[in-house]
Amino acid sequence: METMSNFLRGIYIIWFRDLLRFWRNKTRVVTGFSFPVIWLLIFGNGISASLSLPVPNFKFVQFLFPGAIAQYLIFNAMFSAISILQDREFGFLKEVLVSPINRTAIAVGKILGGATTATIQSLPVFILGPLIGVTLTFKMIILLVPAMFMLSLVLSSIGVAVTSRMKSLDAGQYVFQFIAFPIVMLSGAIFPLHNLPIWLDILTKINPITYAVDILRRIVFENLNLPSQVIITLSPTINGKVISVGYELIIITVFTAILVVLASRAFKNA
Amino acid sequence: MNAIEAKNLTKKFNGFIAVDNISFSVGKGEFFGFVGPNGAGKTTTINMLATLLTPTKGKVIVNGFDAVTQRDQVRSSIGLIFQDPSLDVELTAWENLWLHAKLYGVENNLFKKRAKELLDLVELTDRKESIVKTFSGGMKRRLEIVRGLLHHPKALFLDEPTIGLDPQTRALIWRYLKDFRAREDVTILLTTHYLPETENCDNVAIIEKGKIIGYGTPETLKKKYKQDSMDAVFIEATGHGIRDEELSVEAQSRVNFKQGGGIWRR
Numbered sequence: 001m002e003t004m005s006n007f008l009r010g011i012y013i014i015w016f017r018d019l020l021r022f023w024r025n026k027t028r029v030v031t032g033f034s035f036p037v038i039w040l041l042i043f044g045n046g047i048s049a050s051l052s053l054p055v056p057n058f059k060f061v062q063f064l065f066p067g068a069i070a071q072y073l074i075f076n077a078m079f080s081a082i083s084i085l086q087d088r089e090f091g092f093l094k095e096v097l098v099s100p101i102n103r104t105a106i107a108v109g110k111i112l113g114g115a116t117t118a119t120i121q122s123l124p125v126f127i128l129g130p131l132i133g134v135t136l137t138f139k140m141i142i143l144l145v146p147a148m149f150m151l152s153l154v155l156s157s158i159g160v161a162v163t164s165r166m167k168s169l170d171a172g173q174y175v176f177q178f179i180a181f182p183i184v185m186l187s188g189a190i191f192p193l194h195n196l197p198i199w200l201d202i203l204t205k206i207n208p209i210t211y212a213v214d215i216l217r218r219i220v221f222e223n224l225n226l227p228s229q230v231i232i233t234l235s236p237t238i239n240g241k242v243i244s245v246g247y248e249l250i251i252i253t254v255f256t257a258i259l260v261v262l263a264s265r266a267f268k269n270a
Numbered sequence: 271m272n273a274i275e276a277k278n279l280t281k282k283f284n285g286f287i288a289v290d291n292i293s294f295s296v297g298k299g300e301f302f303g304f305v306g307p308n309g310a311g312k313t314t315t316i317n318m319l320a321t322l323l324t325p326t327k328g329k330v331i332v333n334g335f336d337a338v339t340q341r342d343q344v345r346s347s348i349g350l351i352f353q354d355p356s357l358d359v360e361l362t363a364w365e366n367l368w369l370h371a372k373l374y375g376v377e378n379n380l381f382k383k384r385a386k387e388l389l390d391l392v393e394l395t396d397r398k399e400s401i402v403k404t405f406s407g408g409m410k411r412r413l414e415i416v417r418g419l420l421h422h423p424k425a426l427f428l429d430e431p432t433i434g435l436d437p438q439t440r441a442l443i444w445r446y447l448k449d450f451r452a453r454e455d456v457t458i459l460l461t462t463h464y465l466p467e468t469e470n471c472d473n474v475a476i477i478e479k480g481k482i483i484g485y486g487t488p489e490t491l492k493k494k495y496k497q498d499s500m501d502a503v504f505i506e507a508t509g510h511g512i513r514d515e516e517l518s519v520e521a522q523s524r525v526n527f528k529q530g531g532g533i534w535r536r
Contacts, residue, residue: 006375013372021360024401091356095417098320099373100345171533266535 010101014109066216067189077152080114081159085172107263114156151212157259164266208255211248273457279328290480303471304461311480312461349418353429374421388416408439428460465500
């Protein structure tokens with residue numbers, strides 16, 4: 001019992017510090033909130049002017065909306081893990097590592113901290129979406145928030161698993177771009193994942209983020225009375241069959257669990 | 271029982287012997303000074319005592335616990351002040367202390383009482399709500415000392431606590447340390463290369479090229495080397511050459527990853 005409460009205390013304190021730093025850092029809050037504005041307003045409107053989907057009454061911004069949320073979360077959740085490298089560089093990590101806190105708790109706390117701040121930062125999309133013509137219902141929002149948190153959780157665990165093994169802030173920033181971009185591109189957040197060349201198709205399917213993005217999209221589309229044809233063409237398939245949300249959740253959970261183990265190991269050797 | 275017991279302690283980094291088979295003990299409540307030129311192995315030794323490095327050979331017992339097999343118990347029972355600052359500079363002084371209290375499981379009321387007392391002692395009470403970024407080097411160091419003592423450690427380790435500070439601040443830090451020891455009977459082990467400061471220690475070990483080459487009270491050391499100040503003792507014992515800065519833990523671990531450069535830690 002004693003060790004369990006120690007473990008939870010460790011997670012809580014590491015998580016809480018991330019939130020404290022987030023609120024303290026006003027520029028991060030403001031720039032964080034402004035990104036979805038830029039993305040949806042400019043890219044959303046710009047691209048829907050030149051493209052349209054072959055479905056009546058279905059605007060391109062609507063297609064783009066879940067993808068935009070996903071893309072935004074990808075950058076925020078993964079980049080929040082960069083703070084581990086800042087802590088290594090500026091010394092605070094030593095304060096944590098010399099304390100009697102369980103190493104797994106450090107990794108889990110860090111992952112939860114990144115996921116929480118990324119989710120909070122993305123909340124303005126719910127105000128912004130309707131302004132540019134996205135149909136949003138209350139039910140969608142209730143379902144989207146936990147789904148967004150779950151996506152952030154996978155992303156944040158990728159971030160922590162990678163940065164906990166890195167030496168310096170400089171290296172981290174370069175490698176991160178290298179990892180984050182393919183993950184965004186291959187997740188279905190930017191273009192629909194059907195009729196792809198086989199090699200691209202395989203890459204999108206081994207990208208766990210694909211399934212988390214698909215859950216976001218289904219929440220938005222299934223509550224819109226769209227022809228089921230649309231959802232099927234957009235969702236990932238195996239042998240022509242659409243993967244169910246249940247399976248998607250299992251894939252995401254297993255993947256996150258593996259990353260938590262990898263990240264904790266990195267802290268043990270620190 | 272001694273507070274610290276090191277037996278045949280050795281640390282090698284890729285064949286380079288940083289600490290070479292040293293043994294020493296520090297009594298409970300003792301003020302122990304580790305002195306030596308840059309690169310002599312002081313930081314490596316303190317890191318092994320504090321569980322941050324695993325010895326290549328030898329055994330360390332701190333406050334009755336083994337520093338390799340009982341890391342968490344050792345960690346809970348010591349306070350550590352690093353050579354480089356390790357505060358979260360984006361947060362306030364009070365928040366830094368609060369985080370530390372949580373990391374060590376200090377109960378909230380106890381924490382508040384203790385933090386107020388200690389901040390008072392180092393004269394930082396009126397700055398406790400300030401962001402640490404705005405602090406001077408001396409203030410940060412004082413705050414770190416408060417933080418290191420917050421969880422009532424039985425032993426406090428300080429690695430070059432007065433480095434880079436002006437003489438007034440250095441004197442102040444020593445005064446605080448002596449006050450703390452008088453108040454709570456905490457064992458203090460510190461490294462320094464400001465020799466006059468070691469006059470304040472109960473016992474001093476002179477370390478050179480990873481070996482202890484002199485040990486005793488400041489008085490006996492002065493007699494042994496027939497000098498009248500610790501500065502003169504030091505130069506007599508370690509020679510006149512100039513040394514390179516000792517590698518930090520990070521740098522040392524980098525050496526472990528096949529020569530500097532690169533991206534990944536292992």
